[in-house]
Amino acid sequence: MIAAVIQFFEQHPLLWTFVKAVVLASFTLMIPLAVIWIERKVAGFIQSRLGPLHVGPHGTLQTVADALKLLLKEDIVPDGADKRFFYIAPYIAFISTVLSFMVLPFAPGWVALEMNVAVLFVIGVSLFNVVSILMAGWSSNNKYSLLGGLRAVAQLLSYEIPMVLSVLAVVFYTGSLSLTEIVEYQVKHGWNIWHPPIMIAALIYFICALAEINRTPFDLPEAESELVSGFNTEYSGMRFAFFFASEFANNFFITAFAAALFFGGWDGPILPPIVWTFLKVFVMIFVFMWVRWTPPRLRIDQILRFAWQLLVPVSLVNLLFAIALGVK
């Protein structure tokens, strides 16, 4: 039976691609439902509350209800908005997230597209997110949205540089741009995180990842107390849901990417590889939430100064060390 199915898809590669695309897109839509529920529970516990409780057992259906409600809300497009860009911005954000999931190895062989320049691809594709945020902010024709969009671009571009430099350290160390090969290298030689230059790279990556997904010390693009809701102020209903979903799916992706680069991806004893991937990802997501709900927000000048005066030089020097130690 299974052999017949495999044979059928081998004969129809286009159909197989379609199946993979559908599975990936629905996975990217489903992941936020889980992550948002966990986020609200963790936020509740940190603030000594209970979090969602009455919708489904322990509030597990809370995010399902939220998604359904957003689907049913009125879709408002402001009169002064640049309609075309306003319409497509949320979908670009979502598509960039789905595309980055495409090259992510969940377990040996569990990767939608085996690509030998996967790391480069992820870095390129994730920048589309910045474009969509700027599009949303600019086309809304609202001062808060515009300020949020501009801040987002300044912040995300500044933090992209140390992040790429720290990822490059891993690339030089392991000598491959393919995520699968990086993980296989770690299965053989031990996790990257235990090697000194990569340890610093992981720390820089962690800080930059917080900034990339707009988590609290760096959540200036949607600072509620200053900018109403930042770049998505004018979005309602399903369009807003796509921004929300892509933000939390990005949260999942950026931790899964870190797991593959630093923590050996699917590597681990006893349990099956897929379980290890998810275990590492969710532990890291928990740390991200922990950070989110404890420190306060920084100012934009503090954020940019930190990136350019500290993170960039440190990650450059660290990259040199990684090259010196890694070249074989």
Next chain:
Amino acid sequence: MGVKERLEKGLIKVPGGTILIAKMADIMAWARKSSMWSLTFGLSCCAIEMMATAASRYDLDRFGMFFRATPRQADVMIVAGWVSVKMAPFIKRLYEQMPEPKYVIAMGGCASAGGPYRDSITIVKGVDQFVPVDVYVYGCPPRPENLILGILKLQERIRREHLAEKNGLPKPVREPIIIPEAGATG
């Protein structure tokens, strides 16, 4: 004349359709009821009680409610506190900026009917003079338990709401829900 009756007449013609649509309406009502995001709209002392309701001890997030700063993503507006004549146009504008299935809770005596400032020329005598109010929560300010009771009553109403009521068809006249004063100090 019944939008509801017309709709039901239409439904009966479709064999088996009634059940599906009724179930769908149930699910929609459940989704709306379960995730009422509210607009941050504190005006005075009632706002402190509203914040207390959302914070650790009472925790509105249990019911899936949390505060959004933008009206575009809000479902329910809790008008907490007295409304001055200058503030009224902004409340109206914010109400109009909210997307359609939307509800208003008038919290406290001032937002409901002017409260202790009833004789003042600068305070509006109740927020219902310019936006439709679904729930009046009395008290000065109301205790968090009272606000939660108002929210639960509003949830019950949304749960029973028919498909037609919130989809652009004319709204039937709805009786406001009145939550009486509670507690020793009110």
